[in-house]
Amino acid sequence: MRKPTSHRTRALVALATAAVVATGCSAGSLGSSGGNGEGVTLSFLTGNGPEDIAIAEGLAKAFMADNAGVTVQVEQRPQGTEGDNLVKTRLATGDMADVFVYNSGSLLQALNPAQTLVPVTDQPWTKDLDKTFVDAVSGNGQVFGTPVGTVQAGAVMYNKSVYAQLGLKVPQTWDEFMANNAVIAERTDAAPVIQTYRETWTSQLFVLGDFRNVLQSEPSFPEQYTAGRVKYATSAAALRGFQHQQAVHDAGYMNEDFASATYNDGLRMLAEGTGVHYPILTSAIGELVASHADAVDNIGVFALPGPDAATNGLTVWTPNAAYTPQTTQGPVRDAALRFLAFIASPAGCQAMTEAATPTGPYVVQGCDLPADVPPAVQDIQGYLSRGAASPALEFLSPVKGPNLENLTVEVGSGIRSAEDAAALYDQDVAQQAQQLGLEGW
Template identity: 25%
Template sequence: MNRMKAFTLTSFLAFILVLSACSSESGGNSGDSEASEDSVTLTIGSWRTEDKASYQKIIDKFNEENPDINVEFKPSKNTEYNTILNTALQSGEGPDIIHLRPYTPGIELADAGYLEPLDDLEGLDQYPDETLAASKGSDDKHYGVPLNMSTTQMFYNKKMFEEMGLEEPQTWDEFMALNEKIKKEGTTPIALGTKEGWLLSLSHGIIGPAHYGGNEFVDQITAGETDFTSDEFQSSIDAMDELKQFFPENYEGLGMEDIRTMFFTGDAAMFPLGSWEIEVLREMNPDLELGFFPIPSAVGKEPTITTWVDGSYAINASSEHKDAAKKFLQFMTTEEFGTMFTEEFKMISAIPGIESEDELVNALGKAAEEQSTPYMMLVHFAGGNPSTKATIETELQGMYLGERTPEEVAKTVQESAQSWYEPLQK
């Protein structure tokens, strides 16, 4: 009886083995094995930790047409990203797809040989030359797919303006009078602190063009036809100094989190910052009614919105999956991606012609097309060691602490630029 049981069990196991073999031959497990062998995994490095959920939606859309390319969005903390990325690249490692800082930092990576040229990537020809310039190497090759356009402008609280009977200013004098009226009402006019230097170069990028004249001055100084000690640029520094009377109390000790909180809680009426803040502010205060206006000119020019390409995506030259990475970057040049990006991130896509269903984002996009001036310090003067952009930040901090005069600020900025920028060395 025991022998019969043993024989039956042995026969049953043999049957199971035969059945499994037949299943493999018919493509069951074998097909899964091939899919696993054929698939690749791409990693994306970025400083946008807050965007992880939105990027997953982008990746899911990409996978509908590319199921064998696994994409992992692995951002690092904003303040640590550059160090982490540079250390990895120097070791021949790093993510397959790299979120490039715009202009000088990204171009330096291209010039160092860390990035794969993308001149043959279909879709790049739709971007204007000035957009592609954000990630164009010194060898004139293209290394990045532009992601988004950022803008800086004066945001304001619509409800507060309505309650105070205020309207968007059309001239510089009207802007100054508006500040005076808000201050008399017992409210801080402008939420700005000087603790973090980047806030000051950013704010100068908003205020400065109203005094130095926008694009005309930018063309002249980049050609070496004028410099930073000119009356036009000096007046922009003087304006930054004059506006401090409308900043919060103890502004010298306030950073980004402080001034953002002041604005979304209604302790300040205006907030000079970038388009990326829209969603953050709405999350903090869903009832906040946001408006914006370009800073009106003090010299009879048109008001301007300051713009720049705020990041591109590149391929790591050491990646083992360049073809797969190119497929993902190709997807990023499509209208489908541009539309999805705009709606998910509430930012302005770098792809021309993409519109948003968000009224505020769409209005900013149109203003950027019609009233654009470049963020001069980032686009043209982020070179040098320390960079001229970093120099104006520390100099303005010194001015707000009473340690530097506006004239000393302009003089030091000129010395910094002249030390490395050839057109100013003539």
């Protein structure tokens, strides 16, 4: 993130209205457990990304320092579809960690939280959470999670030095974006657009990050989509994300090794300027700080361009959340709930800030961003401050198919057309909607 315009940024994003809510209240403090947690060991499962691990270890260390007798052991899991399947399997077999980090939003609903997770609705700290985050970790009238990390965007991270060298301006429409790509391809040896399909989850941003533009064209899309009355293959606005990904491939604008390149390869290309645009989640800012600190001031962020400059804006994600499974019982559950409370406190936010550079606003009252956040964060904050941001579809609808990342790899690889992929994704979504028991499917 970037240096804020004021000494302290205290912006909490109210995603439902795409506005930033200034807060000055403090969350309730968490006292030491004393002998209450004597001899308790908590297992804490998180993703295997470097930033995920750093945050989890930072939270565990800070919590243990204030809770004598409680040991928090950090475990790792894969990301993407493999990680999703592992979480579902461990919940189904009763082998889930005492606290685990997973998505908020629609993917949470696929875990059947009312049957598998411990509700935290009656915990006093939930009142200090941003409402849209609360909605994203709720089901059947119950709240289940506490936020881990910050708001992030699905956007285009870009190399500002190449832009300055070529005299390019940040695009606000798709035509402007493709025109910039053409200039980069003609005048440099850099790849105009970085794609990293070795890690399939990174392939989804052309579709998922475009939802702000979909919502501006079809404001009722989330409700119609949830009811099964509108589909990706039949909505011109929703289909555009698939078509844009195909257009980039067909124009030859991607790095030659897109099929084998990893996420870390993509960040390296972006930092070095051997790739110029990387559509990705802006949590990548933290990875850049850790691995390419000398390039951080040279990286900017802009929203995925759509058809209309006047309505262009960011698609934003609420943070992941930490949950406790119902299989965790007795004193261990008590300790797990205290750990969730710590995560949702200013002390927890401070532990996360010290462990990894924040990549967006926190969603807990009283949690401030430091003054020295990277510049790309200021780009994100600019969209939020002027109301040019909307939640991703998964926070407005419980429906999200698990195979999107495989389909977007096929589109981006020239294996499948945008139209075919959208139709197959509609079938994938239908299965999940039926599992959720939604009407109209």
